[in-house]
Amino acid sequence: MLSREKFIKFSLESNLFYLRIMKEHLFFIETSLTPVEEDIQKMSDLLKKSLEELMLEILPLANECISKEVISSCELVTKYTLEAERITSNLTGASINMEITEKELELLCDNDCDYSEWLETYIVNFNSRVLNIMEEVLSFKERILKEFSECKLFIRVYPKMLEHIIHETKLYLKILNCLKEKEIPVNTLCEELNFWNHIMGEHAQFIDGMLDPSEEELKKAAEKFVLNYEILVKECLRMHKKDMVNKSFKLTEYIKEYKTAATKGLLDCEIKSIIPPLLGDHVLREANHYLRLLKEI
CATH class of the missing domain: 1.20.1260.120 (Protein of unknown function DUF2935)
Incomplete structure (x- = not known):
């Protein structure tokens, strides 16, 4: 209690x-x-x-x-x-x-x-x-x-x-x-990490799907995040705890930078997409939340 x-x-x-x-x-x-x-x-x-x-x-x-x-x-x-x-x-x-x-x-x-x-x-x-x-x-x-x-x-x-x-x-x-x-809530390490790694990967999928086809570099970066988070989810049980946390933290730091740049680009009308600026800030805050959880772990 x-x-x-x-x-x-x-x-x-x-x-x-x-x-x-x-x-x-x-x-x-x-x-x-x-x-x-x-x-x-x-x-x-x-x-x-x-x-x-x-x-x-x-x-x-x-x-x-x-x-x-x-x-x-x-x-x-x-x-x-x-x-x-x-x-x-x-x-x-x-x-x-x-x-x-x-x-x-x-x-x-x-x-x-x-x-x-x-x-x-x-x-x-x-x-x-x-x-x-x-x-x-x-x-x-x-x-x-x-x-x-x-x-x-x-x-x-x-x-x-x-x-x-x-x-x-x-x-x-x-x-x-x-x-x-x-x-x-009490979760195993993999339950905790896999939930949020899955969430982060889906964010990248949604961003990819809502970007204009002409935004090739942003879409490629999003696709890479999707792949890397999928790998983390699959490898969780086989990976050492410290390595898993470190890899999750490093990848989430990268996606935080990506989301920060995307949010700023949406606010400045520099990115072609159907993403409302608030959605960019929304997923950025979730990345910030996950990073704090990883620091606590």
């Missing part, structure tokens, strides 16, 4: 990271649906706004109560996030609560946090509310994939990308369910 301090800190950090990821998934779904799916668009927007409200609620509590490692990792927000939100919102017409990003850019680390009994009780209740909403979000995403697979709905998102965001949602739900018992 986690101590009170570790429970509060891990809950705050996990919720801040995953709530943003989840609400952006809903944004991408909302903006990829056709006008005929107005009711589903409204549901996606409603769920997105519910997650934004939860983020605004927890941000004041998180200030000075989360670690400097999480803040400095840029997994919660990057220097590109606010601009990516502004441009993507303007291009799509869909709303994004940018006050959240502005507040996250001002977050401080855990120098003066009072990990009180009151705060612990509040976080227990908050996690429970998030769990309930995330179960609804998972059902919504699974419905989208099912209806798309049965040709009952059209959305400009790959089925594999829908499966990808469902896997991430299930991971978040697993974390929330463990936190009910004041524990964290």
